Amino acid sequence: MSSNTISKNNLTCKEVMNQVCEHLGELPDSPVCIAIQQHLEQCENCHNFYDSLEITVKLYRKYSPDLPEGSHQRLMKFLGFLPDLKK
Amino acid sequence: MIETKELELIDKAKSGDRKALSDLVSKYEKTVFSFAFKVCRDKYKAENTMQETFMSVIKSLHQFDGNSKFSTWLYRIVVNHCLMMARSSSKTELIQSIDDEEFEINEPMVTHWTDMPMNKLLNDELKKIMDEAIQKLGAEYRMVFLLRDVEGLSTQETAQTLGLSVPAVKSRLHRARFFLRNELKHYFEK
DSSP states (O other), X not given: OOTTOOOGGGOOHHHHHHHHHHHTTTOTTSHHHHHHHHHHHHOHHHHHHHHHHHHHHHHHHHXXXXXXXXXXXXXXXXXXXXXXXXX | OOOHHHHHHHHHHHXXXXXXXXXXXXXXXXXXXXXXXXXXXXXXXXXXXXXXXXXXXXXXXXXXXXXXXXXXXXXXXXXHHHHHHHHHOXXXXXXXXXXXXXXXXXXXXXXXXXXXXXXXXXXXXXXXHHHHHHHHBOHHHHHHHIIIIISOOOHHHHHHXXXXXXXXXXXXXXHHHXXXXXXXXXXXXX
């Protein structure tokens, strides 16, 4: 093993937690990612931490409002696509 | 590469076809409103931002050269309007930057948050916490998180939209995710 090869054995939980979202999803086949994935499979604490990051992102993705009632008409009027009935 | 139909619509709109312009606005109004809301967490402000964004789109559509996706170009405009809105707001952002020490994580015991489906999780109490949490983030972190993670732009597109380098996007995204996760932690681990 070369000196700069990363294995699951030399990644601490602290290192995994601090690198997990920087590496996963960007270069999944990189040595760091593979080491992180192996660590996550074996460490419940880090797995829970990674899950909590994913839940955070999914919640913000899900929390999306509908257009308010009448906003389409107001937009079209604002842009001059509809006549202003008040005039 | 832009879809042919959309390119045709844009070309027609550029040449002054008002129906095409109106269709283009209708196609993207939900995207722009939704993004503006996610930045300012206020429906009234989001609607104003949407209107100003499309006014800018109409004025500068001739500058769109098709070298990027139309949506990426549009996000650049809405981001600028959101930033202007944020600057004019009297509310002070609490977290302008996140230092290395502040975002470093080393939790000895992490609780499993939940197996509940997202739609059941998203109650009013959690929405309020999410609104407050993201508003504490400085605009430079908030925009990166929203474009990359929520809107699903690539890292490269996010960098292009915000005029940042790819490493800067990665770094800000990393910190924003950690910060938001930590803000929500108290809700899930109480």
